[in-house]
Amino acid sequence: MRSPRLVRIVGVHTLSVVALAAACTPAEGEGEGEGEPGQATLSVQLAHLVDGTAIELDTATPFTNAFGNQYGVTRLSYFLSNLTLTMADGGTLSAAGGRYVHHDTPETMTVPLDGEVPAGGVQSLSFVMGLPPYLNQSGAFPDAPEALMEWPEMMGGGYHFMKLEGKFMATSGDPESYATHSGGLDGVDYSFAVTLDGSALTLAEGGNALELVMNIDEWYTNPTDWDFNDYFPGGIMHDADAQAILKANGADVFTLGAVSPL
Ligand SMILES: [Cu+2]
Secondary structure (H helix, E strand, C coil): CCHHHHHHHHHHHHHHHHHHHHHHCCCCCCCCCCCCCCEEEEEEEEEEEECCEECCCCCCCCEECCCCCEECCCEEEEEEEEEEEEECCCCEEEEEEEEEEECCCHHHHEEECECCEECEEEEEEEEEECCCCCCCCCCCCCCCCHHHHECCHHHCCCEEEEEEEEEEECCCCCEEEEEEEEECECCECCCEEEEEECCCCEECCEEEEEEEEEEHHHHHCCCCCCCHHHCCCCCCCCCHHHHHHHHHHHHHCEEEEEEEEC
């Protein structure tokens, strides 16, 4: 009857080796201090433009969309998910999960990416506009301001991907309100992935800021020129066609700006 005892001894021995190995392995991230020579870090800085001009939130209607509507912006807030910068050598910096951006809250306009990479050439920046289904779960963001983006349960729950609001000059000649609210609707996902070519960009040693521009005018054109009068006053949250148009028009809404020292 020696076999059971042998097995037990081997088992104990194996356990102790595993415990020893665990004790000798540094915790992840230890010894990787920031600012090592030759290493680069990155924050993504959002900019919100209409036809190349930085917006100011206002009830005036200084802009003209592709269809010809005069409009302005009073609110802009949205989610970007899984921001990832890929370097030419394959290294990555990323901010996992959904990040809330609000034009009126400057600290939300800068998203620091985790990690550091050797300074050098960039390949691309990628992210999801909105929240992909696995992140778009009711209750996932219990606190304000993110919680204020909740999407009605009767329309499928989750969160608005974007609230872009303002005034436009209606065909009646009077200013009316518009609310370009996007989100998943009745189980259909209208978030979309964006990958922007960054091959002209370089990250320098130390902290870097990369400008990511939302060109608001592009929400309303290419491929579909959007007439505000077709949708507002009123709402588009229940309108699957409008959500599909925003998703398609959104493909070229974002562009990369320059990299600057942070
Ligand atoms: Cu809404």
